[in-house]
Every structure is written in structure tokens, then in C-alpha cells.
């Protein structure tokens with residue numbers, strides 16, 4: 001018997017956004033779909049893309065990451081190369097925490113120079129993240145914007161700093177990640193503020209803050225679903241690709257604690273913690289995932305059929 | 307879809323006789339539309355009205371129960387597609403498999419491993435719900451014996467994955483425990499009769515939605531009532547799309563023929579079982595059978611399930627109040643945190659690990675984390691000062707020193723202004739509490755000299 005299957009058709013469509021690549025690299029385009037994830041109907045010209053984070057500050061790695069990328073932790077340029085050529089990352093998220101006073105405190109000029117080095121070393125698209133210190137980032141982003149030899153995305157613009165970031169990005173042709181703390185109204189607001197400044201919509205991706213598995217992930221999943229539904233229903237300010245950065249998954253005790261043997265091998269558990277976080281985000285509608293474990297690039301990409 | 311109050315009203319007698327306990331038919335209709343009353347309360351409703359209103363009130367996705375008593379597992383009985391619309395009610399059940407043809411030692415060992423897959427997380431017990439017994443032997447006697455042993459060793463309800471002969475033998479061996487009968491697709495007829503006779507739930511497996519439509523009808527025709535649908539996918543994508551389609555048929559199309567909880571056997575040779583399970587937990591899978599009993603696999607899946615099935619209106623929270631940790635005395639340190647379970651259990655665990663007896667003040671912030679509650683204006687100098695004077699801690703300890711979470715150090719001035727307490731700013735991360743408490747000078751907790 002053939003059964004008439006329900007379809008959810010929507011008037012809206014997610015704006016396609018391209019993360020540009022360097023010479024010889026492949027740009028990443030996401031968005032363009034007019035349907036919900038995990039459904040067969042509608043058009044989805046671009047599948048979700050999985051990238052990797054390259055961290056630069058001093059930090060103690062959880063066992064799972066220590067065994068996978070520990071030897072490269074002090075060498076971001078080599079790590080960046082391996083992420084792309086060996087592990088299949090389609091883009092990189094370069095985190096400049098080395099400039100944070102608590103994790104190295106290197107100068108803004110050093111940060112910008114490192115960004116430049118990574119951009120020269122790999123042709124893949126790059127999102128450049130700040131160090132998390134408000135005052136340092138206010139100097140760091142303009143320096144990176146100027147030093148970058150090719151267009152990147154700057155992460156992230158929020159209510160406090162969007163003028164500064166939009167100015168820097170506009171002056172040098174970069175894109176922006178618009179950030180909000182798990183709140184659909186704030187997510188919309190920051191996109192509106194950027195639009196009011198005349199920032200091109202097709203150079204914005206949204207980061208609604210990703211809580212790690214067991215530590216707020218459900219709030220993120222629901223916000224991503226609501227953002228996606230609103231966007232498809234026609235709210236242009238929310239009809240944008242969504243990025244989920246899985247970094248918080250590694251902050252969970254369960255992802256790193258090797259002393260709790262009844263939880264199983266810490267190496268495998270850490271990798272699974274990040275993978276599970278990423279899969280839940282994909283199911284909710286994420287278009288871009290940033291992971292840290294090399295093995296998770298292929299695993300998450302394999303589930304990015306929707 | 308659910309009917310509006312006006313649509314319901316049109317079906318009622320409109321005499322306002324009050325026999326239902328509501329002042330008017332319309333008032334009653336409004337309560338029904340809100341899901342707070344059912345048509346049975348109106349003794350005068352026509353048969354037609356009862357039929358229409360009764361089925362509109364029935365859950366769009368029927369409920370199926372497996373097992374009995376404390377370890378009963380409920381599948382289905384869901385009403386929405388997205389958790390923010392209301393909530394998801396019945397967590398995806400996780401079954402871990404064992405085969406009846408394992409050597410006795412390995413069989414017992416495997417059951418112990420399954421039983422151990424139970425963890426305490428933010429004050430809730432999360433664990434594997436069922437044992438899925440595969441029939442490798444093909445022998446009814448061996449299979450029945452294994453079923454009894456599995457039930458005995460774990461206490462968990464069973465999913466019996468077996469052809470009719472062994473299935474019947476095992477169902478007898480564990481009679482009264484309400485296992486789920488899960489025959490191969492080809493043996494549906496015989497198993498459906500068995501399910502009907504014994505009043506047991508039945509997993510119906512058939513290729514795709516079309517195949518399921520026919521198979522579910524056949525099972526119902528044979529008298530089986532509580533059905534669980536398995537669209538027999540070959541890969542992850544097939545599983546997730548099948549699951550989504552069945553849920554949408556139930557919720558959006560109100561298709562009664564296909565509205566069933568779902569089951570997916572992700573055991574060998576299913577590709578990518580772990581990733582598929584992680585997608586099926588948010589995407590409507592009702593029951594998953596897994597071959598892995600590795601806690602490093604199971605704990606993340608159980609945690610995801612706990613997250614997804616938390617009521618979005620009500621974070622998991624604990625009772626606010628004064629909690630004593632260890633053998634407290636009047637000079638024990640006093641720490642404050644919020645009543646979000648995640649926060650409370652994290653902090654409590656670290657205070658316990660310090661082995662320093664202490665009082666924990668749990669502030670009522672509607673189940674929010676420290677920073678969220680602060681940002682929401684619920685964890686403030688005012689609210690903390692009020693708690694200090696109202697909760698009775700002043701009678702329990704002689705000192706007036708409060709340890710504040712490092713993340714909200716900025717509140718200390720206001721607290722000291724509004725109360726007679728002095729504030730010590732603790733570490734930002736609670737994991738730093740043990741060394742912090744051990745290093746505190748006891749002088750800080752001597753009786754206040756005032």
C-alpha cells in the first residue's frame with residue numbers, strides 16, 4: 001500500500017552563505033534549503049559542513065584530545081594543515097586565545113601574524129575567533145581584519161561590539177559570525193543591528209551558543225529548531241545558516257575525567273561526548289559544526305546528509 | 307488536529323445544565339480544549355459528540371508499555387514534533403542486546419555489564435531500560451532458559467528477538483513480565499496471534515512506511531493491540547527519515563493506521579549504530595536496540611536522552627533550603643549556590659570531595675545556573691541577603707561568613723551592605739572547591755563577636 005506522506009512546506013528559504021577559500025582551496029557554501037532537517041521534502045542544495053577548531057592558547061587537553069592532537073598543540077600552523085589535508089575539515093575555526101591574559105597574553109600583533117601564517121599555510125576557508133577578553137578583542141579583530149591576506153569570517157559580533165566588528169569586516173571584505181546567548185530574540189536583534197549598518201546579509205552566519213552534552217545542549221537544540229522554523233516561515237532575519245561550535249562539549253567532566261572507570265575509557269568517551277553533541281545539533285538544523293577531535297570530522301560529515 | 311473550544315461547543319447540548327460541574331457548556335468546552343476535562347463529564351452528550359471528542363482527546367501517538375512495576379517502560383504517547391511546543395514525555399528506551407548462544411560465562415558476564423549501565427546524573431538515575439535477547443541458538447528450550455536468566459539477572463524487561471517457536475517458549479518462561487515480542491518480519495502472522503492471546507506488545511517490522519501499513523493492519527486483524535513499528539531501515543538516513551515520517555503521520559496527518567511508537571534494531575550489521583542512535587533520540591525513536599554495552603558509548607546516549615526529554619518549561623531542579631554536607635558543627639563553612647540541579651549536584655559533589663563538613667544554602671532561582679540566575683536578576687545581593695536572614699542558617703552556625711561563587715564576585719559588596727554577613731569569594735569553578743575549603747583559615751568561622 002502506498003501511503004500519502006505528510007510534508008511541511010515553507011514560504012521561506014535559508015540564505016546561502018559562502019565561506020571563501022584561498023587559492024587552490026574549496027569554498028564552503030551552506031544554506032539555500034527550504035525544508036527542515038531530517039525530512040525528505042524540499043530542496044537542499046548545500047549539505048552541512050564540518051570544520052575543525054585550531055586553538056592557540058595554553059590549555060590542558062582532555063585525554064581524548066591529547067592522544068589525537070597533543071603533539072601538535074604547540075604548533076597551530078601544522079595542526080591547521082593536518083586538519084584540512086588529513087582529517088577532512090572543510091573549514092577551520094582559528095581561536096586566538098593566545099592573546100588572552102590568562103592563556104599566554106601574547107600581543108595583538110602576534111595574534112594577527114599567526115592568523116596570517118595559518119591563512120597562508122592552508123587554502124581552506126577560515127573563521128577567526130577572538131580570545132574572549134573584551135578589551136583585547138577590541139584591538140585584536142581590527143588587526144586580524146587588516147592582516148588577513150584573504151577574506152575570512154570574524155567570530156563573533158554581539159550587541160556590545162558589533163559596530164567595531166562590522167566596521168573592520170566591511171573595510172577588508174570579511175564576513176561575520178553573529179552571536180547570541182541561546183535566545184531567539186537576541187539572535188534576531190543582532191542580525192537586525194548588522195543589517196541596519198548595511199552589513200551584507202550573505203556574509204553573516206549565526207552562532208546561537210552551543211551548550212555541551214549534559215550542560216545545556218537541550219536549550220541549544222530548541223533554539224536552533226526555533227530559529228530554523230522562524231526562518232523557513234519567512235523571518236528573513238533568522239533565515240540564516242547556523243553554526244554550532246562544539247567546544248563546550250569538552251568542558252564536561254564526563255568528556256575528560258579518566259578517574260571514573262565505570263564511565264568507560266576516557267579517550268573514547270571524550271570523542272563520543274563531542275560527537276553526540278554535534279549529532280544533536282545536526283538533527284536540530286545546524287549548517288556548520290566546529291569540532292576538535294580529528295575522528296569526529298568524518299563521523300559528523302557522514303551524518304550530514306540532511 | 308486538536309479542536310478549538312468553539313468547535314467543541316458546537317457538539318455539546320448547549321443547555322447549560324451544569325451537570326458536568328461547569329457553569330455553562332461553553333465553559334466546559336474551553337476546559338476540554340485546554341485538555342483539562344474530558345467529554346465523559348457531560349452525561350447528555352450525543353454518541354456522535356462522544357466519538358468525535360473522545361478520539362480528538364486521545365493522544366495522537368498511542369502508548370505502549372513493556373515490562374511491569376518499577377521497571378516498566380512506556381513508549382509513545384507523545385503530542386508534538388518539537389520539544390519547545392510542549393515537551394517530549396517518554397524518553398527513548400534503550401535496549402542492549404545479548405545472544406542466547408553465548409557460552410554460559412560470557413552470557414552471565416554480558417548481563418552483569420548491561421545491569422551496570424546505570425548512572426546517577428544531576429540527581430536522576432539514568433540507565434539502560436531493557437535487555438534485547440537475540441536468538442542465535444534457534445532452540446526454544448535454550449532461548450526460554452536464557453530469557454528467564456536474563457530477567458532474573460537484570461530485572462529489566464525483555465525484548466524477545468526470535469522466531470515463533472523460541473518466542474512462545476520464552477514468553478511462557480517469563481510470563482507476567484510483559485516482554486516485547488519482536489519476531490522477524492516473515493513470522494508476523496504467528497507472532498501477532500501470540501501477542502493477541504497473551505495480551506503482549508508486539509514489534510511489527512516491515513520494509514518502509516508502505517510495508518508497515520500492510521503489516522500493522524495484518525497484526526491488528528490478528529488481534530494484536532499494542533504495536534511498535536520498525537520500518538526496517540538499511541542505514542542511518544533510512545532510520546531517521548522513517549522515524550520522522552511515522553511521527554509526522556501520527557501528529558500532522560492523524561493517521562491512525564500508522565500512529566505507533568517506533569523501534570529500531572541497530573545491531574549487527576547495521577552501519578553506524580552509535581551515530582544513528584544519537585540522531586534517533588531527538589528524532590522520535592521510541593526504542594533502540596544496541597549491541598554495544600560500552601559505558602563510553604552508553605553514557606553519552608543516556609545523557610542526550612536526559613537532555614532532550616527534560617521539560618523545557620521546568621529545568622531539573624532541587625528544593626531550595628539549607629543542606630548539611632557531612633558532620634556539620636556551628637563553625638562549619640557556609641556556601642551558597644542555586645537550585646538548578648546541575649549546579650547543585652556539581653557543587654555538592656565537590657564539597658563532599660573536600661571532606662570538609664559544610665552548609666550549602668540553595669537559593670530559589672527557579673532552577674537556573676549561577677550566571678543565568680544572576681543575568682535574569684534572580685540571584686542578587688537583595689535575594690541572597692533575604693535568604694541569609696530568613697532561612698535559619700544564623701541559628702545553625704555561630705559565625706557570619708558566606709562563601710560566594712566566584713562567578714558572581716560582584717555581588718559581595720551588596721550582600722555585606724544588606725546583611726550582617728561577611729563575604730568570601732570562592733573559586734569560579736566548583737572543581738576548585740576541595741583545595742579551597744581545605745585551605746580556609748578556621749578563624750574565619752569562629753563565632754561572630756558581635
Ligand code: B12
Pocket residue numbers: 181182183209210211215216219248621641642643644646648649652653673674675676677678679680681682709710711712713732733734735736737739
Ligand atoms: C544553558 C544556559 C541558559 C539556559 C538556562 C539554563 C538554566 N537552567 O540555568 C537559558 C537558555 C534559559 C538561559 C537564559 C539566559 N541566559 Co544563559 N546560559 C546558559 C549557559 C549556556 C550554560 C549555563 C549552565 O548550565 N552552566 C552550568 C552550571 C553548573 O554552571 P553554574 O551554575 O555557573 O555553576 C558553576 C560555577 O558557577 C561554580 N559554582 C556554582 N555554585 C557555586 C558555589 C560556590 C560557593 C563556588 C565556590 C562555586 C560555585 O561551579 C559550577 C561548575 O563550575 C551559559 C553559558 C555557559 N557556558 O556557562 C549561559 C549564560 C549563563 N547565560 C547568559 C545570559 C545573558 C542569559 C540570559 C539573560 C539571556 C538569554 N540567553 O536569554 C537569560 C536569562 C534567563 C532569563 N531571563 O530567562 C550569560 C550570562 C552573562 C554573564 N557573564 O553574566 C551566559 C554566561 C552566556 C554568555 N556568555 O553570555 N541561559
Ligand code: SF4
Pocket residue numbers: 318319320321322323324325326327328329330331332334347348349350351
Ligand atoms: S453537562 Fe453537558 S449539557 Fe450540561 S452544561 Fe455541561 S456540557 Fe452543557
